[in-house]
Amino acid sequence: MSDLIQSIRERYLSTLEKISDAANHVGRSAESVKLVVVTKAQPVEVARAAIEAGARYLGENYPEEGVAKLQLLREFSAVEWHMIGHVQSRKAQLVAGNFNYLHSLGSLKLAARLDRFCGEANRTLPVFLEFNVGGEESKAGWPAWDETRWPALVDELAKVIALPNLQVRGLMTMPPLGSTPDFSRPFFQRLRHLQGFLSSQFSQVRFDELSMGTSSDYEAAVQEGATLVRVGTAIVGARKYKTESL
Numbered sequence: 001m002s003d004l005i006q007s008i009r010e011r012y013l014s015t016l017e018k019i020s021d022a023a024n025h026v027g028r029s030a031e032s033v034k035l036v037v038v039t040k041a042q043p044v045e046v047a048r049a050a051i052e053a054g055a056r057y058l059g060e061n062y063p064e065e066g067v068a069k070l071q072l073l074r075e076f077s078a079v080e081w082h083m084i085g086h087v088q089s090r091k092a093q094l095v096a097g098n099f100n101y102l103h104s105l106g107s108l109k110l111a112a113r114l115d116r117f118c119g120e121a122n123r124t125l126p127v128f129l130e131f132n133v134g135g136e137e138s139k140a141g142w143p144a145w146d147e148t149r150w151p152a153l154v155d156e157l158a159k160v161i162a163l164p165n166l167q168v169r170g171l172m173t174m175p176p177l178g179s180t181p182d183f184s185r186p187f188f189q190r191l192r193h194l195q196g197f198l199s200s201q202f203s204q205v206r207f208d209e210l211s212m213g214t215s216s217d218y219e220a221a222v223q224e225g226a227t228l229v230r231v232g233t234a235i236v237g238a239r240k241y242k243t244e245s246l
Contacts, residue, residue, distance in 0.1 A: 002049070009053035011235045012037065015218075019229065022222035033222055036082050038214075038232030041239035044069050050236055051076050059103075059230050061085030063094040070098060084172075084211075084230055086140045093117045096125055103172045103211045103230070106130035106141040111160045118165035125165065128172040128211050129157065133190045136176055144173075144194055154201050161205055170209025170227070171195055181217040188212050188224035195225075 012035075020030035039047040040061035047058060047069050059082045060066030070081045080100040087095055087102070089110050095102055096117035105111055105127040118125050130141035142153055161168055171194060175187030188210075195207050213221025215234035222229065233239075 004046070004049045005052050008046075008049050008236055012050070012053050012055060015231055015235055018219055019222055022219040026223045028222070032227060034228045036084070036211075036228055036230045037235050038084065038230050039069070039236060040065070040085065040232065042232075042236055044072050046236050048073060051079055055235075056080065057082060057228075059084040059232070060099075063087060063091040063098075067094055067098045082228075082230075089113050096123075097121050100126070101169075102127045103228075104128070104130045104140065105160070105166070106132075108156050108159055111163055111166060115163040115165045123165070124167050126167045126169045128170050128209060129160070129168060130172045130174075131191060131194060133173050133187045133194070134176040139174060139176075141173065144190070147190070147193070147197075150194065150197055157198070158202070161202060168205055168207070170207050170211065171198070172211035174214075175212075175217075178217070181220040184213075184217040185220045185224060188221050188226070192225045 016035060019033050019035060023030045023033055034057055036057040036059040037050050037055040038059040039050055056078060057080045061084060066081060066083060082101045082103060083095050083099040084103040086104055087110060092110060092113035096114050102125060114125060131144035132139045132141040133144050135145035144150065171191055173187065173191045175184045178184055191210060191212055195210060199207050209227045210225050211228040212226045213229035215231050218229040218231055
């Protein structure tokens, strides 16, 4: 085993252990949480090493970079590729045709384009609806920081849910950056409350999944109900480069 694989494996296993401890702390099963290893802005060698270290779910932020990696790593057929970053409408076809999941569906416009391209490719794409729960102008997603305005989202979300080639699995958020994991906790709680609200509005949809938590706060996210956490730096190290500007 190379030094790179070994170092990533040690950090990967350590992260899994912390996820397990966080889940056990609130009476959850560790198996209810998926660890998505974020390989954005990393060379393909790092993505390969992460897979060989045990990762089965890889997260990418930039469609073109992600597609290039997954094409080079086709032999790892059991790996799921998750698009977790903001997707411009003009890159919807790349996502629709190549990724196993999309975490960051944040507009009806993008949903309609994804649905069309998925239909042409004869595939269904599992998606998470992205919500801005912190009120930051720089963050994507449907505005959800004001709970009194949640009912106003229902009509548009109904149009997304009705699209035949997208399968809504849950919700996703990226809270404001804080100095401690506990800073993120109220935002995770808000997303969980939104999950309950939407479940009451759309009884035909199972909003089972919550994609929330990154390297700085994933333990708090697990304690607040995350079923997928997106961890990059804590496992594969700092980014090496950036190939696209989104």
